[in-house]
Amino acid sequence: MRIGIDGRELLGRRTGVGRYLASLCAEWSGAPAYAGHELLVYTPRPLPAEAPLPNRAGPGARLNHATIPGAGGPWWEQISLARRAADDRLDVFFGPGYSVPLVLDIPSVVTLHDVSFTAHPEWFGWREGLRRRWLAARAAAAARTVIAVSEFSRQEILEHLGTPPARVRVVHNGVAAPSCPKPPGEPPLPAASGAPLVLYVGALFARRRLPLLLAAFEQVSRAVPEVELAIVGPDRTWPPEDLRGIAEARGVASRVAFLPYVDDGALGALYRRATVFAWLSEYEGFGLTPLEALAAGTPVVAGDTAVAREVYGDAVRRVPIGDPGAVAAALVEVVTRREVREALLARAGPLLARYTWTRAAAETFAVLRDAAAERP
Missing domain, CATH: 3.40.50.2000 (Glycogen Phosphorylase B;)
Structure with missing residues (x-):
């Protein structure tokens, strides 16, 4: 199976969706169970040297990176990324962060981590809120399957986006405490003296x-x-x-x-x-x-x-x-x-x-496999 992945969230400082995607890629490329599959991660500029793709030569899925020059916004996603995804003869496309290219001739899967921008528009500026609501609603409509990260989120997606229940599957996240050593020269942490x-x-x-x-x-x-x-x-x-x-x-x-x-x-x-x-x-x-x-x-x-x-x-x-x-x-x-x-x-x-990333990766991969199997 050849899986295209929107890797924009791997750029810069990885928080939220970036850490979610990096954890999934590490599992898929690092476990022999995924050997024989290929992951193509697309970004609008090269990945920084200090944050490369995980386990590129691991025993699992082959992990490749493609740079598609551009600003990385919605136009890049909907035009440049969509065109490249079409050229690469993918079996399925994965959008890990709320959106996917809307015009694809292959099945897609999108993760909607929440729909706060629809449930509580007052928490967003009008421009950002409008963009998020428009893209998420259309991604949910275009995708073969929507991944929700909790049952609560699934119910919110059903209520606010009207996605058919059979097309929304729950895959809970994994968790791992950050364990990298403290870099030399890092400033003292708060409460370094031992205060609570x-x-x-x-x-x-x-x-x-x-x-x-x-x-x-x-x-x-x-x-x-x-x-x-x-x-x-x-x-x-x-x-x-x-x-x-x-x-x-x-x-x-x-x-x-x-x-x-x-x-x-x-x-x-x-x-x-x-x-x-x-x-x-x-x-x-x-x-x-x-x-x-x-x-x-x-x-x-x-x-x-x-x-x-x-x-x-x-x-x-x-x-x-x-x-x-x-x-x-x-x-x-x-x-x-x-x-x-x-x-x-x-x-x-x-x-x-x-809540292990091994379990989350296996369940997410199963969703992608099922979506790819429905390709005409």
């Missing part, structure tokens, strides 16, 4: 309720004066939120570190160093970083949502999102009571065993 550390990792979106986390942290700092907070991720809030100003107004700015991006080495060290991971998102398709925290041995306090109940179960301490007092109480309890942390982590092992 509350950690958040993920792009900063309005739905992830960072102002509420700061309000809760103000209360936590009164109970545990030495506590620190690290917020890791690029600021993509809409409407824009002045999180540094909020921290200043609440009198905790000196104890809060904002880190727009850290590499895997520093991220792994932060996960291991943290006392508790805080995740108050009110809307997610899956929510990977809390599982990364658990994999690194850090307990999690998470907002009580349908997807949190599905994905994390009882391995996290769930709290009502709209109540900063309840969030603060949960954080203080986890920070100050070792037995609470140990009880949460004891439940993490069976949960994490379900």
